[in-house]
Amino acid sequence: MDLTQQKLVKSEWEFLEVPVDVKEKNILNIIYNAYGNTGYSQNDSMSLLGFMKIGNDDDSFHYYLYEQYFQSLCKKIIKKFDLSIKIRRQTKKKKTIKKADIIRINSLSRKIDDVRDVIFEFILIENIYQFFNEGFNSKNYYSLTQLMKNKIPYTNKYILYFVHEVLVEYKSEVSKKKLIKNALSHIEKNIDLFRFADMKLYSHQADLFEATYRKGAKLILYQAPTGTGKTMSPVGLAKGNKIIFTCAAKHIGLQLAKALISMEIPIAIAFGCIDSGDIRLHYFAAKDYVKNRRTGGIFRVDNSNGEKAQVIITDIQSYLPAMNYMLAFNEPSDIIWYWDEPTITLDYENHPFHQILQKNWKQNEIPNVVLSSATLPNKEDIMPMTAYFNNKFNTNNVQEIISYECKKSIPILDANGNIVMPHFLFKKFKKLKKCARHIEKNKTILRHIDVNEMIKFIIYVNKKKYISGQYLLENYFDNFEDIEIISLKIYYLRLLSLVKDNWSDIYKYFQEKNRKMYDSVIKITTTDSYSLTEGPTIFLTQDVKKTAMFYLRVSNIPEDELDNILEIMAENEEYMLELEEVEKAEEHRKDKIGSETLAKDHSKNIKSDEFKIYQAYLKRVAYLKAKIQTIELSSKYIPNSEAHIREWSKEKNTSKSFSSDIEDDVVEKIMYLNVEKEWKILLLMGIGVFVKHENKEYMDIMKKLAEEQKLYLIIASSDYIYGTNYQFCHGYLSKDLINMTQEKMIQAFGRVGRKGAQSDYTLRIRDDALIEKLYTKEENKPEVRNMNRLFT
Secondary structure (H helix, E strand, O other), X not given: OOOOOOOOOHHHHHHHOOOOOHHHHHHHHHHHHHOOOOOOEEOOOEOHHHHOOOOOOOHHHHHHHHHHHHHHHHHHHHHHOOOOOOOOOOOOOXXXXXXXXXXXXXXXXXXXXXXXXXXXXXXXXXXXXXXXXXXXXXXXXXXXXXXXXXXXXXXXXXXXXXXXXXXXXXXXXXXXXXHHHOHHHHHHOOHHHHHOOXXXXXXXXXXXXXXXXXXXXEEEEEEOOOOOOHHHHHHHHOOOOEEEEEOOOHHHHHHHHHHHHHOOOOEEEEOOOOOHHHOEEOXXXXXXXXXXXXXXXXXXXOOOOOOOOOEEEEOOOOHHHHHHHHHOOOOHHHEEEEEEOOOOOOOOOOOHHHHHHHHHHHHOOOOEEEEEOOOOOOHHHXXXXXXXXXXXXXXXXXXXXXXXXXXXXXXXXXXXXXXXXXXXXXXXXXXXXHHHHHHHHOHHXXXXXXXXXXXXXXXXXXXXXXXXXXXXXXXXXXXXXHOOHHHHHHXXXXXXXXXXXXXXXXXXXXXXXXXXXOOOOOOOOOOOHXXXXXXXXXEEOOOHHHHHHHHHHOOOOOHHHHHHHHHHHHHHHHHHHHHHHHHHHHXXXXXHHOXXXXXXXXXXXXXXXXXXXXXXXXXXHHHHHHHOOOOOXXXXXXXXXXXXXXXXXXXXXXXXXXXXOOOHHHHHHHHHOOOOHHXXXXXXXXXXXXXXXXXHHHHHHHHHHHHOOOOOEEEEOHHHHHHOOOOEOEEEEOHHHOOOOHHHHHHHHOOEOOOXXXXXXXXXXXXXXXXXXXXXXXXXXXXXXXXXXXXX
């Protein structure tokens, strides 16, 4: 991870000005608007009235559309399945619809067939039909219970009534057991539930906002899974507070800054600051400035006046200058210090950052503090630290927000491709019960419980009646609509603690039933590459270079092809080094001449010395670039390319297998750079190597490829996890990470599974000791020890 505390460069400022996409802007608007109204939600799904843009919720429109488009469908269902439901007009007063509205409705009628699959009422009707047609199908019934919770504007009242009557009258006909038995397809991967869901705050964001409403000094311990919006929560907080956002990784700060600018929230940036004189204001936050006489825009900002700044984004080193800067214009009680990932580097016994962290905490004057992390220690473990805060600010207001949002499951595989589950791991019940207690206190681990294997355990224990009556499925879940993946995982956790008397039989049964998800998972450049699906993979290791070289060696690239590539690279290197020298010499010459001379136009004066020198330079550059040969690797060595699949995976299901997609011009740029030849060959395979490079341009290109999901695989050290919000579908933890702490492991897991819930994700751990570490309580955690040592 790059923890270098440096000022923003021009390209980073330019990055901040690129607007976020429409989808992200909608999410930001929801977060912002929900501050002060945490129940705020938005749903852009279309009802029929919404599609027609009528904008009138009067019953006359609902009944007219019901008669025109829905009544015949409803009558067919009622007749075919002999239903006793009667749908009657809900009001006797018949308001006449204006002729202009009828014309609009009729003109849009021809287009309805093209959008039936996105019109909410048609989806409801289809689910009702399938529910009856497939013999009281539990999936369709469950879908209806969940879809009815959504707030889609102008949904037809008569269809809502029909759904309500079906849910009430046929509740007793539906099997909870069948729903739970098919929980993966019926609940977790039920596409209708995601397509039509309300957009609203995560519950932990709502809890955070409400916690900040309280008057007086407060310390909020904010623990929620990675990828659930923690770092965007300040967008909402900024609506009612001044914010100091502190992060160790510049990338995280830049993403928040970009979001805030897209929302037109005035910000300041404090990266690499020695004092407040190094702080820079964005134009939105500028109060005193000089205008450009020609354009009328802002020419020069007076950065010393930060009165308008609503949020200041700082690195670790710059916190105290940023704090003093904000205090110059605001009361301490009006400011929130939002510290993102405060446990970074605390897994090390000693680290250069520790002294800075301690100084920031001890000299902090802001009485409202949010510590935000997926792996923040529990309140009970850091009592010395919280006591110090209470004493310093004369308060006892320490609030813990713990969330275990679990919309998607990311199963763990061991080195042999077996799915890892608590009931597979522990032969002795005592250890199993300790594991259950540990997960109970660290519920974020629940997202790594595989749904299919969990359901098999639940069904077996219920079938054998190894638990008392109150814990049997039909008694435990009162309401059908309350059955969710997270409630099933809590139920599974409860069962683990209740099967003591029959544990030896249960353990033996599941040892015999344990299945492999894949026969092998480590040969990711050859036979196992097909298993890496739908998006990039991250491979975390202590020794990045060794791992990268291993995969280059085992990729079975013939020696003659490799030698040929290396030979071309060696020849290219001579020309690239000369090209680098020529370009540096030209830059040096320009600097020596000065800007005034360069400002003059020599392009038309072919007799001038400057023209001749510059033309000679261009000619030399063109000659050297022409000498640099194009390098190509046979596609059969590029994982999951068509040729590669024919070579290694033709008998496998490769419909979702993911391959790299690197543009030729990007490959060409990399080939021009002065970096190791091996890294260049790996790039041709779609593999990025993230190590500390002197060549900044190489790392910038790699980061861009990672952000755009162009790479097949990224090999990086475990510290890399804190510096990225990139999306990965699969992750590996290498054997050499045996000393990795439990908190850091969970942080690493958080890099995987940030795409849609419909994708398939896996975490693949190369050493069973790491798996056991995850599922058992870790005593004397270094993060806890260091927080209590440094922050008291």
